[in-house]
Amino acid sequence: MLNAEQIRAANAELRNQSPIEIVRWAISKAGGRAIASTNFRPYEAAILHVVTRVQADIPVLWVDHGYNKPATYLHAEALRKQLGLNIKPFLPRMTPAHRDAVHGPIPTTEQEAQLKEFSAVMKLEPFQRGMRELAPTVWITALRKVQNPNRAELDIISPDGNFGSLKVSPFFHWTDAQLDAYLAEHGLPNEWDYFDPAKADEKRECGLHAAWGGKALAK
DSSP states (O other), rough: OOOOOHHHHHHHHHHHHHHHHHHHHHHHHTTTEEEEEEEOOHHHHHHHHHHHHHHHTOOOEEESSSOOOOOHHHHHHHHHHHHTTTTEEEEESSOOHHHHHHHOOOOOOTHHHHHHHIIIIIIIIIHHHHHHHHOOOOEEOOOTSSSTGGGGGGOOOOOOOTTTSOOOTTTTOHHHHHHHHHHHHTOOOOOOOOTTTSSSSSSSOOTTHHHHHHHHHHH
């Protein structure tokens, strides 16, 4: 992994590069061990399109927690076929039906401790399992600065303390309008029915990109 000074230099170098140039840089640094991740939320088609343009068979880690809406599953299948995605699915060790029967409904935003427990079991643990199995040196994500306040503190290149890889976000500085244009230009679908039960609202982190996620996994 790059040190802090190398990361600062890389971010300065890549700040005005296109997403595909950033992905090429990332894959060149990965030693054959780059992956992408997705949850098939809005605009994820863009990151999946750009990574497969550079490396068609790049592993795509998907944690299917089982709470996705039908539209999201249909969107995932459509993108898998359109882009030839090499999806690597990882599922929780407990099914949604089992989890709900034992613990009750998905926690709300007022139940922070329960939400973190939910995220640890249904999202973070299978994601950790996937990262251990795929063992990437570079993890390419769809993180963007505008998504929530926590992510505004990150950058195109960020060290990842939870899973031990270099995190690369090629669209980090892009707006929704830019992504709308990208999807239209490349004939890519979008998905607006997506809901992440581990977040409960868009301003909250599910733990994948926050320090508390690493602590939850350690438990």
